[in-house]
Amino acid sequence: MNNILSIIPASSFVLPVPYFVVVSLLVFTFFIHILFVNLTLGGSLLILVSRYAGKYAKDNNYFDIAEQLGAVNTVNISLAITTGVAPLLFVQVIYSSFFYSSSVLLSWYWLFVVFAVMIAYYAYYLFKFKPLYIKYLSSRGSLFILIATVLFLYVALMLVTNTLLSLQPEVWKGIYTRSDSIFSAKTLLPRYLHFILASIAFTGIFLMVYSRLRKKLKTELKDKMYDFGKKAFVIPTLAQFIVGPWFLFSHDGSITQLFLGKDIIASFFLLAGIIVSIIMLFLVYFRKESILNTTILIITLIFFMTIVRRYVETAFLDKYFDPQSLVTSSQWGAFTLFGVLLILLIISISYMLLKVVKEMK
Amino acid sequence: MDYPLWLPKFFSGGLVIACISIVHVFVAQFAVGMGLYMVVAEHIAIKNKDSKFLSYIKSNSALILLIAAVCGATTGVGIWFSIALVSPAATSVLIHNFVWIWASEWIFFVLDIVSILLYYYTWGKISAKLHITIGWFYFVGGIFSLILINGIITFQLTPGNWISTHDIWDGYFNPTFLPSTIGRVGVSILLAAVYATLVISFVKDIPLKKYAGRYTGFFLIIGTALTAIGMICWVYSLPEDLRQQFIGGNIALTNFYKYFIILTTILFLFSLAFTLLFPKYMNIVISLLVMAIGLSSVGYYEFLRERVRKPYIIRDYMYSNGILLSEVDKLNKNGVLAKVKWANIEEYKDVERVGEAVFRAECNICHGLTIFNPIIPKIQGLSAEDLYYVIDSLQYNPLMPPFIGTEEEKSALSVFLAKIAK
Numbered sequence: 186m187n188n189i190l191s192i193i194p195a196s197s198f199v200l201p202v203p204y205f206v207v208v209s210l211l212v213f214t215f216f217i218h219i220l221f222v223n224l225t226l227g228g229s230l231l232i233l234v235s236r237y238a239g240k241y242a243k244d245n246n247y248f249d250i251a252e253q254l255g256a257v258n259t260v261n262i263s264l265a266i267t268t269g270v271a272p273l274l275f276v277q278v279i280y281s282s283f284f285y286s287s288s289v290l291l292s293w294y295w296l297f298v299v300f301a302v303m304i305a306y307y308a309y310y311l312f313k314f315k316p317l318y319i320k321y322l323s324s325r326g327s328l329f330i331l332i333a334t335v336l337f338l339y340v341a342l343m344l345v346t347n348t349l350l351s352l353q354p355e356v357w358k359g360i361y362t363r364s365d366s367i368f369s370a371k372t373l374l375p376r377y378l379h380f381i382l383a384s385i386a387f388t389g390i391f392l393m394v395y396s397r398l399r400k401k402l403k404t405e406l407k408d409k410m411y412d413f414g415k416k417a418f419v420i421p422t423l424a425q426f427i428v429g430p431w432f433l434f435s436h437d438g439s440i441t442q443l444f445l446g447k448d449i450i451a452s453f454f455l456l457a458g459i460i461v462s463i464i465m466l467f468l469v470y471f472r473k474e475s476i477l478n479t480t481i482l483i484i485t486l487i488f489f490m491t492i493v494r495r496y497v498e499t500a501f502l503d504k505y506f507d508p509q510s511l512v513t514s515s516q517w518g519a520f521t522l523f524g525v526l527l528i529l530l531i532i533s534i535s536y537m538l539l540k541v542v543k544e545m546k
Numbered sequence: 547m548d549y550p551l552w553l554p555k556f557f558s559g560g561l562v563i564a565c566i567s568i569v570h571v572f573v574a575q576f577a578v579g580m581g582l583y584m585v586v587a588e589h590i591a592i593k594n595k596d597s598k599f600l601s602y603i604k605s606n607s608a609l610i611l612l613i614a615a616v617c618g619a620t621t622g623v624g625i626w627f628s629i630a631l632v633s634p635a636a637t638s639v640l641i642h643n644f645v646w647i648w649a650s651e652w653i654f655f656v657l658d659i660v661s662i663l664l665y666y667y668t669w670g671k672i673s674a675k676l677h678i679t680i681g682w683f684y685f686v687g688g689i690f691s692l693i694l695i696n697g698i699i700t701f702q703l704t705p706g707n708w709i710s711t712h713d714i715w716d717g718y719f720n721p722t723f724l725p726s727t728i729g730r731v732g733v734s735i736l737l738a739a740v741y742a743t744l745v746i747s748f749v750k751d752i753p754l755k756k757y758a759g760r761y762t763g764f765f766l767i768i769g770t771a772l773t774a775i776g777m778i779c780w781v782y783s784l785p786e787d788l789r790q791q792f793i794g795g796n797i798a799l800t801n802f803y804k805y806f807i808i809l810t811t812i813l814f815l816f817s818l819a820f821t822l823l824f825p826k827y828m829n830i831v832i833s834l835l836v837m838a839i840g841l842s843s844v845g846y847y848e849f850l851r852e853r854v855r856k857p858y859i860i861r862d863y864m865y866s867n868g869i870l871l872s873e874v875d876k877l878n879k880n881g882v883l884a885k886v887k888w889a890n891i892e893e894y895k896d897v898e899r900v901g902e903a904v905f906r907a908e909c910n911i912c913h914g915l916t917i918f919n920p921i922i923p924k925i926q927g928l929s930a931e932d933l934y935y936v937i938d939s940l941q942y943n944p945l946m947p948p949f950i951g952t953e954e955e956k957s958a959l960s961v962f963l964a965k966i967a968k
Contacts, residue, residue: 192887194548194634198642210649260663266619267659270652273626277641282549285634289550292631296562299624306616361550361891516714519646526653534660537680541664544672 189354193505194282200513202520207278208495208508214271216491220484221265226341226381227388228258229305229334231417236327238413246409248325250392253402253410255312255330257395262306279508280351287350290360291343291367298343305333305340338381345377346370352501375432382421382428383490389417390483394476415469422462429459440500444493451496458489547868549634550888553910558918559632560911564852566628568845570621572737575730575844577614577658578692579738580606581685583765585678590761592674598754604669605745611666613741615659622655632911635868636702636859643714644698651694658687692734693727700726703855704784709862721783729776733844736769736813740840743817743833752826759825763818770814784854787944791854796945802850809843856912857947865947867911874950882907882951901962904955908947915966922966930957930964937963 200207232251239247276284288295308329311319319326349370350356359365392414396407433455434441444455465482468474499508552559584603591599630637641648661684668677697718701708708717742762749755781789792799817836820828859866869877873885883890883903890903905921913921925933937956941948949956 192891198638201642201645263615263619263659263663266623267656270623270655271649273623274641274645274648274652277630277638278645281634281638281641285630285638286550288627289552289631289634292552292554296624296627296631299566299620299627303616303620306620310612310616357550358891361888516646519650519714523646523649523653526650530653530657533657533683537661537664537683540676541668541672541680544676545668 189357190505192358193354194286196282196506196511198281198511200278200511201516203513203515204279204508204511206520207275211272211275211279212491212495214268214275215494216488218265218268218272219487219491220387221261221268222341223384223387223487224261224391225258225265225384226334226337227384227386227417228254228261228391229330229337230381230385231388231392231413232258232327232330233334234417235413236324236330244409246406247413249406250410250413251327251330252325253395253399254388254392255309259306259309259313262302262309266302279511280502283351283354283502283506284347286354286357287347290350290357291347294343294367295347298340301336301340305336308333308336341380341384342377345380346373348498349373349376352498354505371437372432372435375428375435378428379425379432382424383487386418386421386425387483387487389414389419389421390479392417393474394480397476419466419469422466425462436497440497443496443500448496451493454489454492454496458486458493461486461489547635547886547907548888549868551886551906551910552631553906555914556917558912558914559628561918563625563628563632564849566621566624568841568848570618570625571848572841572844573614573618574622575692575734576737576741577610577618578685578688578731579734579736579765579769580610580614580741581681581688581738582735583738583742583762584610585681585685587761588674588678588681592678598751599757602745602749602754602758605748606742607662607666607669609741609745610662615662619655619659633859633866633868636864639860639864640698640702643708643712643717644701647694647698647714647718651691654687654691654694656687658684658691661687689731689734692730696727696730697723699851702858702860703788703851705861705863722780725776725779725783727776729773729780732769732772732774732776734769735765736773737840737844739763739765739769739821740813740817740836743821743828743836744830746821746825746828747830747833755828756825759821759828763822763825766814766818766821770810773810788854791944792850799850799853802846802853806843806846806850809839809846813839813843853945856945865950867908867947869908869947869950874948877950878952880952881955883955897958897961898965900955901958901960901965904951904959905962908950908959921963925963925967928964928967930960933960933963933967 232254235247235250235254239245239251312326312329312333315326346367349372350360350367353370356365356369360367360369393411394414396402396410396414399407402410433444443451446452461482465474465479465486468478468482554562584606587599587603587606590596591603626637661680665677665680665684668680697720700722701717701720704720704722705717706720707713708720739762742758742765746755746758746762749758781793792803794800813836816839820832820836855861857865859868862871864870869882869885877885883900886903886907889907890900894900894903909921913919915922925936928936934957937949937960940946949959951959
C-alpha cells in the first residue's frame, strides 16, 4: 500500500472553488455529454443494424432510417465533442494526479482517441453528403459508418480504460514497466458492455421520439422507425438485467456493498434507476408510452446512473485520496464570470432555437 | 514532476504538441476570422440583393462546418490531450489557476459550434435578419474563445506579477496579452481571406469571382495590418533579454523570426495580387500555394513563441522538464529522483541506470537520443569527465535549465551520457 501511495503524484494544488461546486459541475456536464455520446455510439451501431435489416427484410424503410440517423448524428457528434470538453476540464481540477497518470500509461492509445473521433466524423460526412460516386453505390456508403463505428467503439473503450486506470493506481506500475497489459484494470469488460448497451437503448428511445417529431416523413417510415426504436430500446435494456448485476458484482466487495444498502444514497440512486427502467419496459409492453413520458423517464434514468457512476468512482479512490482534504482558495470573481456566461449561453441558445423553430414552421 | 513520464522512443512529445497545435491554430483562427468575413458579406449581399454572392458565402460557411467544426474542434481537444501527456505538471498548474477562464472559453466554444450548425443548416430556410443574427453569435463565440485562451498562452511566456501575487487576473492580463490578442485577431482575419481563396478558385462566374476577390482583398489588408501592429507591440512588450534572443542573440530563434516576417510578407503580396488586383486568375493551384505559405508562416510564429520561452514552460516559475524553480534547492539536496520517482520506478542502483533515469527526468522531454533536438550528435565522443563539466556549465546557457540534483546524480548522468556518446 505504501509503495502505491508513494508513486501517486502529490495533489499539491489549490482548488479554485469548494469541492462540491466542482463535483456538481463535473456530474452535470458529464450528464449532458453522455446524452450525445450515447446517440453518437448507439446511433452508429443502429445505422449498421438498420442497413442490415433493410437488406434482410428487403425493406427500403430501414435504409431511410439509416440515412436519417446518419444525418442527425453529424450534429450529435459535434455536440458530443463540445460538451465533452467541460467534464474533461472539471475532472482535471480534482483528479489531475490520477487522470494524467492513467493518460500517460495509455499514451499513444489515448492520444489516438482524438484522431479516431476526427476520422470517424469525416466518415460520417462522407456518408451524409455522399460526394462523387458514393451516391451511386448500392451500399450508399455505409462502409464509412462501419469505419466510424469501429472508431467510436475504440474511443469508448479507451475512455472506459482510462477512467478505470485512473481509479486503480495499484495496476499502474505493472503497465508502466510493460509487464501488464493496458487492459489490466478491474471491471473493464462489464463496464464497457454496460455503456454500449445503454447507448443503443437510449438511441432507441431517441428514434421513437424523432419519428413522432418529424412531420415531413412518410407515415410508413415513421411507423417503421418507431418500431425499430422500440426494439432498440427493449432488447439492450433486457440484456442489462444480466450485464448490470455482472458489472455490480465485478467490483470489490466493499464497493458492491455500498450499493446494496451500506450507503443509503448510492443504493437509492441505483435502485431508482433500475425501477425507472422497469417502468419504461412496462410502458412499452402495454403500449402506454408517449413522447413525453419516455423522454422524461430516460433522461431521469441517465441522470441517476450518472450519479451512481460518481459514487463508484469516489469509492474506488477512497483508500488513496480524500478530495475533501484539498486546500481551497476560491476565485469567486472568476467563477461569477463563468456563471454569468453560462446563463447568457443558455439564453442565447434558447433564443436562437426558438426563433428558428418559429420561423421554420 | 512526479507523474509517470511519456517519452516516446522514435518521436518527441514536444513535436506531437507542435504538430497538433500548428494545425489547430491554422484552422481555429481561420474559423474566427471567417465569422466576420461571412456575416459582413451576408449583410452586403442582402442589401444588394445579390443571390450569387450569397451562394458564394454559403460555400464559405461549409468550409467552417467541414474544416473548423471537425478538424478545429478535435485538434483543440488534441492539444489538451497532448500537453497533459507531455507536461502533466504544467498542465495542472494552468488548469488549477485558470479553470474559470478555460470554463468560460468552453462557453464560447459551445456557442460557436451550436451557432455554426444552426447557421449552416438554416440557409434559405429562415429570414435573412435572423440568419445574420445567428452569424453574429457565431463570430462572438469564436472571437471570445480566442481572447480567453490567449490570456493563458501568453501567461506562460510572460506571467508578469502573477509570480509574486498568484492572482488570476495578474496572470491573465499579463504584459503580452493585449498585443498578442491584437496580432491573433489580425491573423484570424488574414486567414479568413486565405481560406476564402479556396472557394474563389472554384467560382466559374467571372464577375462574381472579381467581386469576391476584391472583397477578400480588403480582409487581407486589414488582417495583415493588424497582424503587423500586434506583432510589433508583442516584440516590444517582451522583456529585453527575451527579445534579444530572436533579434540576433540566438541563431535558430532569429531565423524563425526572420522567416515568419518574410513568409507573411510574401503571403500578403502574393494573395493580394490574386484577390484585389487580378481575382479572375485565382485557381486551385494558387490557392493551395497561398494555404501552404499561410500554414508555414503560422508555424514559424508558433515555433518562435514556444522556443523563446525556453528553458521554461511557465517563465520564471517552472522549467520545461516540469521542475519548479522554488524546489531547486530542495532537489539539489535530496536528489531529483526523490521527486521524479517514475524515472527510476524499478529502483535500479547501478550508476549507468541511475544516470539514464536522471536523463529521463531532466533532459528527455526536450531531447531525444537520435531525433528531435537529439542529444547524441551534441555529445559525440565526449568522455564522462568532459560531460560532467558540460552539465555543470549548463547554467550559463540561457536556453537551458541548470542541472538539478545531487553530485552523485550529476556524475551518474555523465556516465550514462558518456556511454551513449561513444
